Amino acid sequence: MLSGIYNEVVRTMIMKKINLGTLIKLLICFAIPSFVLMMPIDAIPIDDLTLIQHRLLAIFLLAALLWVLEPVPVFATSILIIALELIMISNKGLHLFRTPPAGHELGDLMKYTDIFSAFSSPIIILFMGGFALAIAASKYELDNNLARVLLKPFGKQPRFIMLGLMLITAVFSMFMSNTATTVMMLALLGPIVASAPKGDLGIKALVLCIPIAANTGGIATPIGTPPNAIALQYLTGENNIDFLTWMMMGLPFVIIQLTLAWFLLQKLFPSSQDEMILKLEGSFKKSWRAIVVYITFASTILLWMTTKLHGMNTYVVSIIPLAVFTLTGIMGKEELKQINWDVLWLVAGGIAIGIGLDKTGLAVALAHAIDYQSLSPFSVVITLSLVCWLMANFMSNTATANLLMPIAAAIGASMESLSSIGGMQGLLVVVAFSASLGMILPVSTPPNSLAYSTGFIESKDMAKTGIIIGVIGLLIVYAAALIIT
Numbered sequence: 001m002l003s004g005i006y007n008e009v010v011r012t013m014i015m016k017k018i019n020l021g022t023l024i025k026l027l028i029c030f031a032i033p034s035f036v037l038m039m040p041i042d043a044i045p046i047d048d049l050t051l052i053q054h055r056l057l058a059i060f061l062l063a064a065l066l067w068v069l070e071p072v073p074v075f076a077t078s079i080l081i082i083a084l085e086l087i088m089i090s091n092k093g094l095h096l097f098r099t100p101p102a103g104h105e106l107g108d109l110m111k112y113t114d115i116f117s118a119f120s121s122p123i124i125i126l127f128m129g130g131f132a133l134a135i136a137a138s139k140y141e142l143d144n145n146l147a148r149v150l151l152k153p154f155g156k157q158p159r160f161i162m163l164g165l166m167l168i169t170a171v172f173s174m175f176m177s178n179t180a181t182t183v184m185m186l187a188l189l190g191p192i193v194a195s196a197p198k199g200d201l202g203i204k205a206l207v208l209c210i211p212i213a214a215n216t217g218g219i220a221t222p223i224g225t226p227p228n229a230i231a232l233q234y235l236t237g238e239n240n241i242d243f244l245t246w247m248m249m250g251l252p253f254v255i256i257q258l259t260l261a262w263f264l265l266q267k268l269f270p271s272s273q274d275e276m277i278l279k280l281e282g283s284f285k286k287s288w289r290a291i292v293v294y295i296t297f298a299s300t301i302l303l304w305m306t307t308k309l310h311g312m313n314t315y316v317v318s319i320i321p322l323a324v325f326t327l328t329g330i331m332g333k334e335e336l337k338q339i340n341w342d343v344l345w346l347v348a349g350g351i352a353i354g355i356g357l358d359k360t361g362l363a364v365a366l367a368h369a370i371d372y373q374s375l376s377p378f379s380v381v382i383t384l385s386l387v388c389w390l391m392a393n394f395m396s397n398t399a400t401a402n403l404l405m406p407i408a409a410a411i412g413a414s415m416e417s418l419s420s421i422g423g424m425q426g427l428l429v430v431v432a433f434s435a436s437l438g439m440i441l442p443v444s445t446p447p448n449s450l451a452y453s454t455g456f457i458e459s460k461d462m463a464k465t466g467i468i469i470g471v472i473g474l475l476i477v478y479a480a481a482l483i484i485t
């Protein structure tokens with residue numbers, strides 16, 4: 001009896017401790033943004049800050065803290081952020097927030113439809129198409145069979161299985177969408193995870209290695225990720241960089257970065273087993289629905305890889321498997337329930353933050369808050385890349401690059417002293433690389449969100465690895481810039 005009472009007391013104390021820890025996190029998450037919101041605008045070191053931008057800055061801080069500390073589910077944070085944007089900075093928000101006090105510039109209110117458009121973003125459709133492929137692949141054991149074929153050369157040790165996943169992911173992401181690559185590779189995880197004992201930390205390493213390899217692999221080629229393509233738009237004439245030259249810069253970086261990431265993941269999330277006996281027995285099913293799944297899966301991957309040839313972009317292609325599978329009965333009501341709707345809410349919140357930063361002009365204000373002309377050439381490179389990396393962790397890499405590349409190009413053209421570290425070429429390449437290294441949160445990149453949707457990792461796991469890999473990547477880029485020049 002006494003033993004039972006003791007156990008109950010211990011359980012109660014643990015629960016109180018957990019609740020207290022959550023409460024402290026919540027206080028931190030809300031106290032800091034509230035303090036920023038109550039600060040006089042003039043006290044914030046950003047020129048010509050409007051009331052709308054001031055409020056969004058507080059919302060942005062709230063989102064960052066809630067996503068990192070995770071006192072509430074990440075999708076709940078996204079819903080809260082969208083609600084706050086609609087109430088505080090939209091043209092259909094509370095009258096109180098639409099009427100500026102005397103002596104303060106309100107700024108441009110966002111259209112409420114722009115905020116709601118986060119739910120209809122093409123990225124949401126991309127995710128739904130990806131989920132459809134993953135659900136159908138699992139239902140007809142395509143994931144099992146693909147894993148058996150692709151991972152067989154890498155043996156049975158967890159570290160080499162992880163290496164295989166990273167290499168395959170990185171190679172595909174060099175030539176096709178990082179998101180599409182992640183969808184395909186995560187389909188292989190089911191049978192691999194099923195082979196690991198419950199609670200094995202190595203599972204987290206296997207899940208995290210895919211978005212890391214996808215985000216990093218795209219750096220190797222000009223077409224691998226949008227920030228690279230955006231940089232090339234400004235690298236014309238004497239600053240032009242061809243495909244091979246870019247690969248000569250990008251591929252060594254990717255190899256070094258992935259090698260370090262491979263060792264890091266083994267250190268942070270060591271596997272409890274020396275060998276993984278993968279449960280990959282079986283053969284390809286031959287029913288007509290299984291054949292439809294195989295053809296649709298292969299066709300979708302092929303269409304993703306050849307977007308320039310047929311004219312449909314990645315997002316348009318993503319609706320095809322969803323349409324085919326629902327029409328043929330491969331996905332019915334029960335399968336639709338398997339779609340990770342919480343992840344779609346999470347992604348929508350990240351998109352809403354990005355839209356807000358863009359439409360209110362806060363992103364531009366933050367980028368211009370630094371006087372680049374007063375800095376030394378190498379300081380300019382470091383500062384601009386850090387700004388890019390920080391912003392890319394909270395908004396789309398593409399949006400970040402679109403915002404900062406014109407600024408970088410203007411600085412590169414006006415600062416002759418930058419020639420000592422590669423001029424405009426060196427500056428824009430560093431910025432492009434930095435944008436792709438932003439991956440500390442589930443909302444940082446679609447590959448991160450997809451990996452988070454598996455349920456095997458927490459946002460803190462992603463933050464821990466993302467910060468270390470991001471900082472290491474930036475240091476490698478800086479070292480390379482110094483060595484090359």
